[in-house]
Amino acid sequence: MSKPAQRIAISGAAGQIAYSLLFRIANGDLLGKDQPVILQLLDLPQAQAAVKGVVMELEDCAFGLLQDIIITDDPKIAFKDADFVLLVGARPRSKGMERKDLLSANAEIFTVQGRALNEVASRKVKILVVGNPANTNAYIAMKSAPDLPQKNFTSMMRLDHNRALSQLAAQSGQSITDIEKIIVWGNHSPTMYPDFRFATVNGASLTQMINDETWNRKVFMPTVAKRGTAVIEARGVSSAASAANAAIDHMRDWVLGSNGRWVTMGVPSTGAYGIPKELLYGFPVTTANGEYTLVSDLEIDAFSRERMDLARQELLEEQNGVKHLLG
Numbered sequence: 603m604s605k606p607a608q609r610i611a612i613s614g615a616a617g618q619i620a621y622s623l624l625f626r627i628a629n630g631d632l633l634g635k636d637q638p639v640i641l642q643l644l645d646l647p648q649a650q651a652a653v654k655g656v657v658m659e660l661e662d663c664a665f666g667l668l669q670d671i672i673i674t675d676d677p678k679i680a681f682k683d684a685d686f687v688l689l690v691g692a693r694p695r696s697k698g699m700e701r702k703d704l705l706s707a708n709a710e711i712f713t714v715q716g717r718a719l720n721e722v723a724s725r726k727v728k729i730l731v732v733g734n735p736a737n738t739n740a741y742i743a744m745k746s747a748p749d750l751p752q753k754n755f756t757s758m759m760r761l762d763h764n765r766a767l768s769q770l771a772a773q774s775g776q777s778i779t780d781i782e783k784i785i786v787w788g789n790h791s792p793t794m795y796p797d798f799r800f801a802t803v804n805g806a807s808l809t810q811m812i813n814d815e816t817w818n819r820k821v822f823m824p825t826v827a828k829r830g831t832a833v834i835e836a837r838g839v840s841s842a843a844s845a846a847n848a849a850i851d852h853m854r855d856w857v858l859g860s861n862g863r864w865v866t867m868g869v870p871s872t873g874a875y876g877i878p879k880e881l882l883y884g885f886p887v888t889t890a891n892g893e894y895t896l897v898s899d900l901e902i903d904a905f906s907r908e909r910m911d912l913a914r915q916e917l918l919e920e921q922n923g924v925k926h927l928l929g
């Protein structure tokens with residue numbers, strides 16, 4: 603007998619990330635090939651026709667795991683009893699626009715959606731915020747949902763993690779699958795701090811293999827931090843398939859476990875590494891049995907402290923900018 607279906611709510615269902623995400627979820631890439639799913643799709647009233655078109659295509663794939671699809675413009679319908687929620691819907695950054703410009707417009711969306719989650723979602727719901735500015739949007743949703751455990755709210759730093767992994771593999775000539783223990787600290791913004799000081803390849807130090815601090819600081823770190831901008835410059839729109847892929851990686855590892863590997867998740871700080879409590883910050887974690895555990899007690903040198911504090915400061919400023927909305 604098949605497992606009971608899990609309810610997965612996705613906002614921004616007519617958007618370009620969702621266009622990649624929905625088909626992969628329905629194909630079992632997120633929860634496994636034996637887990638039936640119900641998709642609960644949220645988008646704005648003016649996007650409902652486009653969502654219906656996407657649903658027609660989902661139907662035309664004849665996915666065996668896809669049990670039902672709900673389409674709505676009401677967050678309370680979309681999030682009802684949801685086991686997993688991917689908050690993708692937001693306004694994407696266009697050429698020349700900084701992420702901070704998006705803060706106010708998106709803050710209102712995430713206040714409303716946080717309240718709806720508080721009211722109707724499963725009490726065990728796992729939430730991933732993708733829509734930018736993702737860390738602060740996740741903070742707003744979390745603060746708007748006081749009845750849900752704070753640890754259920756996460757923001758997406760996995761695309762940055764995957765970008766770092768790919769750059770390190772190219773530079774070192776090592777296989778992506780052999781590289782472990784990389785971190786992207788902080789905010790999903792140019793202040794992020796990609797850090798491979800602890801990275802290993804089959805147990806050996808990757809830092810020693812690369813042995814080029816100038817490359818680290820002048821090439822690697824800015825390449826990873828500005829990759830989103832580079833994709834926008836090249837495509838004219840922000841990354842979509844790679845963002846959807848990272849969202850799947852993030853959720854799948856959270857649910858099914860990372861098998862001891864470090865992954866980067868934006869999670870509410872509990873005060874570790876000098877990051878103020880509740881700030882949604884990129885940390886290294888391992889995941890098992892549906893829970894994440896912080897990788898603790900890593901040595902933070904002076905350069906790392908400086909970089910980590912830069913992201914902390916930016917996030918505090920973003921938090922301050924939305925304080926009035928949180929009552």
Ligand SMILES: NC(=O)c1ccc[n+]([C@@H]2O[C@H](COP(=O)([O-])OP(=O)(O)OC[C@H]3O[C@@H](n4cnc5c(N)ncnc54)[C@H](O)[C@@H]3O)[C@@H](O)[C@H]2O)c1
Binds near residue numbers: 758840
């Ligand atoms: N964290 C990351 O690593 C990362 C990576 C890439 C993109 N992003 C962000 O993801 C978001 C979505 O990107 P996209 O390319 O899919 O954008 P898109 O413009 O193609 O789609 C966004 C969708 O969200 C919908 N939407 C807007 N407001 C909504 C609301 N209040 N409720 C429900 N739906 C709403 C829009 O109607 C649209 O269909 C953007 O904010 C983008 O910056 C984050």
Ligand SMILES: O=C(O)C[C@H](O)C(=O)O
Binds near residue numbers: 734
């Ligand atoms: O910076 C953006 O808006 C794009 C996105 O967050 C990305 O990292 O690709």
